[in-house]
Amino acid sequence: MPSNHPPPPSAAPVPSGTGEPDPLLLRHGWDDHWQSTWQTSRQSLPEATGTASPDSGTGPPQPGRVVRTDRGRCDVLTAAGLLHAEVPPALAVDPATAPATGDWTAVSGAGGATARLLAVLPRRNALRRSAVTGSSLGQVLAANVDEVLITVPLDVPLRLARVERLLAIAWASGARPVVVLTKADVVDDPGLELAEVGAAAPGARVRAVSTASGAGLAVLAAELTGTAVLVGPSGAGKSSLANALLGREALAVGAVRAVDGRGRHTSVRRELLPLPGGGALIDTPGLRAVGLPETADGVRRAFADVEELAAACRFGDCGHVGEPGCAVLAAIVDGVLPTRRLDGYRKLLREEARAAARTDQRLRAEQRRHRRSTTREHRRSRREREQERGDG
Ligand SMILES: Nc1nc2c(ncn2[C@@H]2O[C@H](COP(=O)(O)OP(=O)(O)OP(=O)(O)O)[C@@H](O)[C@H]2O)c(=O)[nH]1
Numbered sequence: 001m002p003s004n005h006p007p008p009p010s011a012a013p014v015p016s017g018t019g020e021p022d023p024l025l026l027r028h029g030w031d032d033h034w035q036s037t038w039q040t041s042r043q044s045l046p047e048a049t050g051t052a053s054p055d056s057g058t059g060p061p062q063p064g065r066v067v068r069t070d071r072g073r074c075d076v077l078t079a080a081g082l083l084h085a086e087v088p089p090a091l092a093v094d095p096a097t098a099p100a101t102g103d104w105t106a107v108s109g110a111g112g113a114t115a116r117l118l119a120v121l122p123r124r125n126a127l128r129r130s131a132v133t134g135s136s137l138g139q140v141l142a143a144n145v146d147e148v149l150i151t152v153p154l155d156v157p158l159r160l161a162r163v164e165r166l167l168a169i170a171w172a173s174g175a176r177p178v179v180v181l182t183k184a185d186v187v188d189d190p191g192l193e194l195a196e197v198g199a200a201a202p203g204a205r206v207r208a209v210s211t212a213s214g215a216g217l218a219v220l221a222a223e224l225t226g227t228a229v230l231v232g233p234s235g236a237g238k239s240s241l242a243n244a245l246l247g248r249e250a251l252a253v254g255a256v257r258a259v260d261g262r263g264r265h266t267s268v269r270r271e272l273l274p275l276p277g278g279g280a281l282i283d284t285p286g287l288r289a290v291g292l293p294e295t296a297d298g299v300r301r302a303f304a305d306v307e308e309l310a311a312a313c314r315f316g317d318c319g320h321v322g323e324p325g326c327a328v329l330a331a332i333v334d335g336v337l338p339t340r341r342l343d344g345y346r347k348l349l350r351e352e353a354r355a356a357a358r359t360d361q362r363l364r365a366e367q368r369r370h371r372r373s374t375t376r377e378h379r380r381s382r383r384e385r386e387q388e389r390g391d392g
């Protein structure tokens with residue numbers, strides 16, 4: 001676990017992957033897992049053999065965590081400080097493999113030299129949204145996260161369908177979802193909302209906080225130990241919450257705000273910052289329309305209560321539309337399961353099926369393209385061979 005102590009002013013670089021872990025890296029989520037991943041990964045890096053020429057300005061590879069990405073470049077925090085590294089085009093082309101905030105990487109370069117990203121270490125998990133174009137896997141919003149903080153503002157009516165969608169995406173990431181009801185000061189007692197949201201978030205923690213009154217902040221902060229990422233609609237209070245949790249690190253967050261094309265203030269850059277009590281926090285730009293990626297069992301986990309009921313239906317393939325012995329419809333009649341929730345479940349399952357079909361389509365298209373280019377390749381080499389024979 002990251003230590004509570006601030007790093008010494010001049011943290012020494014990790015001595016080629018051995019020895020004491022660097023305190024600065026520890027504060028940003030470095031642990032035994034990354035230590036051993038690094039030991040394994042660095043052996044396959046060309047620079048690790050020491051063949052890089054000293055005047056190429058690269059230097060030995062060192063581990064670092066991506067704290068921000070920016071078209072073709074990314075800011076990587078290393079034991080030697082922050083490096084503004086160039087991303088090789090081979091990694092950048094696919095949004096699924098391009099480095100994302102939270103990724104652990106191997107970088108070379110120090111001091112004034114141009115830093116280069118050498119590799120992205122295998123991800124433990126990733127929070128994705130559905131692919132907009134190109135990639136079959138979807139865009140990675142944040143990598144190597146332990147907790148997804150889903151912010152739900154209490155100053156506007158609850159939108160449970162949106163909470164459920166974000167829960168499905170969070171569960172699919174492999175991280176633990178935590179629903180954070182924000183602006184709790186605008187309601188007399190958030191008990192009702194806590195219960196309502198709790199019923200829509202089986203298996204997830206639900207907390208109420210207010211950055212205005214400070215309520216709930218200490219409890220939430222104490223529960224965050226690994227890397228947490230903030231998601232939620234614009235205006236949900238993500239930045240305010242990030243500032244409150246980060247304390248004196250907040251200034252760094254303030255610096256990344258800007259006005260967008262419509263004159264609204266929005267967070268324009270992703271940032272990863274250490275939390276004062278240990279752990280790290282990633283603040284993503286407002287996720288307004290979040291497409292559901294292929295969530296593996298994300299939807300099923302977000303609707304674990306419905307799944308459990310369905311297991312008790314008489315027929316294994318029950319569609320819950322009027323079959324005899326349907327436990328799901330019985331629960332609705334009994335008032336245990338809201339109709340809204342069953343509808344939401346079906347809607348997300350359909351959406352997920354469509355996302356999967358799109359992926360299949362893309363993969364088939366990729367295969368077709370590949371086959372076509374190989375056929376062309378074959379034809380050309382045959383022509384060349386025939387020509388050579390003709391010439392000889
Ligand atoms: N009453 C009250 N208002 C709050 C609280 N937290 C945030 N707000 C207000 O809610 C508005 C939005 O807060 P932000 O923190 O900017 O929201 P955001 O989610 O970061 O928004 P984007 O950057 O657009 O994604 C601001 O006007 C805040 O002052 C709170 O605890 N109580």
Ligand SMILES: [Zn+2]
Pocket residue numbers: 310313314318319320321323325326327328329
């Ligand atoms: Zn049924």
